[in-house]
Amino acid sequence: MHPVMKDIRLVTFDLDGTLIDSVPDLARAVDAALLELGLPTAGEATVRDWVGNGSLVLMERALRHAITESAPSGMDRKSSHEVDADLLARAHDGFLSHYAKDPASRTRLYPGSREALDGLRAHGLPLALVTNKPAAFIAPILEGFGLQDHFSLCLGGDSLPQKKPDPAPLLHVAEHFAVPPRACLMIGDSRHDIAAGKAAGFRTLAVPYGYNHGEPVADCGPDGVVESLAELV
Structure with missing residues (x-):
């Protein structure tokens, strides 16, 4: 597995721009x-x-x-x-x-997304999804790609009073799984994902192909960057 995964016991993903091009x-x-x-x-x-x-x-x-x-x-x-x-x-x-x-007919999985999710799941790691997208749209999109069973917890932007870049959703995930933040990894494509992860005490990993308002996500100082999520496994 990728070095960033060392001692990680819980992996949290962003959705849009990280797993899917929506x-x-x-x-x-x-x-x-x-x-x-x-x-x-x-x-x-x-x-x-x-x-x-x-x-x-x-x-x-x-x-x-x-x-x-x-x-x-x-x-x-x-x-x-x-x-x-x-x-x-x-x-x-x-x-x-x-x-x-019609939330997903034109939406596509990024190359490497399915391989990463399948591989992490095979390693027995619990997976969570934290997106700023309204929660009502999460299930239809995941079901469209056959990924509804990969995530043990999904939070949308309206699931809690706060959303990323506030760390509250990530802290909620860590508490839900009873995993200390230092053993959690946040994976995203934007400065909001990295900022939320850092503020929550998570390790952070970025992908460079998503939506970061035209700015290189590496400039946010994540703990790692991968060109494809398949590199995780």
């Missing part, structure tokens, strides 16, 4: 919600830079972008636009509705 489905739902509001769509490439802080922040970023793009000619298109709370609520509800209808 942006095609997220972007479809974002654009559908924007269209319902008569706003310009964002497109997959743009949405890719907005993922990682939960669905409400995703739609706030989408609205700010759309409002800027639809500003009258002559206005400063780079200026910051406030997002009305009622508009954000409607946009978020629209996104959730569209995403719920």
